[in-house]
Amino acid sequence: MIDKKRQKRVLSFLAKGAANVRAGASNGRILLDAGDRGVIGEEAEVVSSMAKEELLAIKGGVACLTDVGKKAVRRLEMPGDAAHAAQHQEREFVTRVTKLGTERGISNEGESPLALLWRRRDRSGRRFLDEREYCAGERLRMDYTYGQIMPRLGINWSSLGGAVGKSGWGENGSEDLSTSALAARQRVELALSEVGPEFSGILVDVCCFLKGLETVERERNWPVRSTKVMLKSALSALARHYEPEARARDAGGQILHWGTTDYRPSVSR
Incomplete structure (x- = not known):
């Protein structure tokens, strides 16, 4: 060997x-x-x-x-959990057909922390994560990886979308990115902005940096098994961002308002 x-x-x-x-x-x-x-x-x-x-x-x-x-050398340069995860995964670009069309992303033949959690079932056979939540996390990871956002760069999430033409990105700078890779970065920025600061950190740690739940708890000094619950809430918010039409279906397909059923707004000319 x-x-x-x-x-x-x-x-x-x-x-x-x-x-x-x-x-x-x-x-x-x-x-x-x-x-x-x-x-x-x-x-x-x-x-x-x-x-x-x-x-x-x-x-x-x-x-x-x-x-x-x-690519193997770049994985060696990654710190901590990201390097460990990358060494035990085989990543390659794949094309997937979704309800939104054809998307190009990264497929891991190895197991990510999210994939491990997706496979778990309770005694009744139900999954902890539903399909929408799992797919949302995978979609974020695909954009993150395809956008060439690496942990060692120390990303400033608040400036991802407006960094075109500016220095400070190093070898993976936005000026070196293809249009599709830059678009992936912008999708990551928008998604993390939509879920808010309460959820963006754990999504980056688990879905993008591929950190295990126990590692996240140790680094953030969170109670045991609290990360699992927090992650599900974060993925649920992320799924609503990616599929706003599903959110409308959950509301019964109706437009919500504070007026009575016969309320009609007046239009002045």
Whole structure:
């Protein structure tokens, strides 16, 4: 079994640039020579496995990271729970057909905290989250990931939508985003604004940063199992934002007002 720590060492080395591949002094070892940046030795089996996983490519005796490898390096740079979650998930872009049309987003083959909670049932077989709540959380995560909003940037949620053309976004700045990615960022900003500051924090922690419920409770000094209830309320508010027509159905399809049933507003000309 290949040691993942050794793969990380190679990833970190090649993240700074390509390196020439040379034979090592002993059998089964190779050297990655990056000139002024130095030389590291590694088992040929480790490098070969990374090439099979498409983390790196070797052409003409030169090793360099692939797009998959670069994404792996970015995951290594994430702090805490976000890095741990990313290392245990396989993310890829997918296209989904929803009631609102076709949407492009991220699919995780691994389990997110929200997916784990969605699968839980009580003794009567009922789910804790309903389908609307779960789909709302997944939709927020898709926009968050596709919008290239990374935890290490220290996002200022109040300025997401108005940051076009301004500095301070670093390598993932809005000036570098595609139109669709920028639109995803704006959808995240709008959704978090609609649910309010009481709910936005827990939605970001669980749906976007993929933190476990116990981790959120520990970090926020909340009572045990309180996060579960808080999250359901937050997802319910998020679902109402995404599906306002469902909110109207819940009200019986009627427009609510304070007047009597025969009330009619007067129109002055």
